[in-house]
Amino acid sequence: MVSAGLRIPEVAAGARILAFGDYRPAKVVTNDDLAKSIDTDDAWIRSRVGIAERRIAADDEGIVELGVHAGGKALANSGLAPSDIDLVILATCSAESPMPSHAAAVAHRLGIDAPGAFDLNAACAGFCYALGTASAAVRAGSARNVLVIGSEKMSQWLDWTDRTTCIIFADGAGAAVVTGSDEPGIGPVVWGSDGEGFDKIIIPDRHSFIRQEGQAVFRWATTAIAPVALEACERAGVAPQDLAAIVPHQANLRIIEAIARKVKAVNAVVADDIVHSGNTSGASIPLAMSRMIERGDVPSGAPALLVGFGAGLSYAAQVIQIP
Missing domain, CATH: 3.40.47.10 (Thiolase/Chalcone synthase)
Structure with missing residues (x-):
């Protein structure tokens, strides 16, 4: 048959x-x-x-x-x-x-x-x-x-x-x-997780509050995430110096600045929405990107690097074309 x-x-x-x-x-x-x-x-x-x-x-x-x-x-x-x-x-x-x-x-x-x-x-x-x-x-x-x-x-x-x-x-x-x-405006996603550290940021059960090991998360984020960001640039075919913006998860201003330094996107505006919005977890990247566009901080059509990381320890990054 x-x-x-x-x-x-x-x-x-x-x-x-x-x-x-x-x-x-x-x-x-x-x-x-x-x-x-x-x-x-x-x-x-x-x-x-x-x-x-x-x-x-x-x-x-x-x-x-x-x-x-x-x-x-x-x-x-x-x-x-x-x-x-x-x-x-x-x-x-x-x-x-x-x-x-x-x-x-x-x-x-x-x-x-x-x-x-x-x-x-x-x-x-x-x-x-x-x-x-x-x-x-x-x-x-x-x-x-x-x-x-x-x-x-x-x-x-x-x-x-x-x-x-x-x-x-x-x-x-x-x-x-x-x-x-017809042309890609969202680059390949580079994603993964470090399950060994899944309990570094955690809500243990429905009756608990969020807990995190701040120093451990800081060390992980400032060492492990920049290579992910650079791989996302490479897979998208965009050199870091051509980025108009870097929008990391708004976790901590010191983490954001450390990632930006390692990516070496010398011409990019680095999102700092955390100063006035705090850490909004999965909402932080689109919140920051939306504000940058509304303020005219970034040009339409230019490439921006999005980098998410946090509990899990999960991470993901991709280059997008700014609408």
Whole structure:
């Protein structure tokens, strides 16, 4: 018996980002605010992590609400209609509940009818993982247009008496719309994990708060991540000196600066959104990229390097063309 061949849909040669969008909760918590309840001060926090203030979501703002705001803005900026989106990927590690999919709820709230929808958890590398997955889906013909969202409410997993974590993490959401293109606008993703250190950043169970071994994470990030970033440049065929921007996960200003020095992208603007937004985990990269575009810090069409890293210890990087 001769079996019939499978039909393969016409596929796009590449994928690109049409637009970014972001959402920052209204409540601002400064270092001086934190100093009223824990043993710290502005100088101590700035010297260790580079943060001046962070955004904290309201009680009625969860992963879905944050994602709807950012996703809606990205969709509006893209010029596409909700009906044009057929896949929604939501990257998060701070979900209030394990099911149902928060991506499905966001899609419904945005009026996106019957898309593929799923949540993805690669912690602080989540947006880069989701972007790589979206690019692959478009190039394989599994989706035409993909809404990729990083949405985090880290504040609900914080012990606000633990100054090693409560000074760092914050809330927010960022999003991007991915579509097919004749020329690639999203480079190959370089991703991986160091499972031996999976417990260096951890929420042990549903009744616990986030814990991290700060010094161990700092050493890992400042030694292991720059080679990943350089490999992403090499695989995309872009020299570091040709980058217009480097957008690392906004974990710690000292880590960001160390990675940028090692990449040696001498002409690139380095994202420092952490100063005013804190560490928003899987939301930090699209939040930072969206702000850079809105401020006119980077030119449309130029290459930017995205680098995510965090709990797992997971990491991912790719070069994109700035929309």
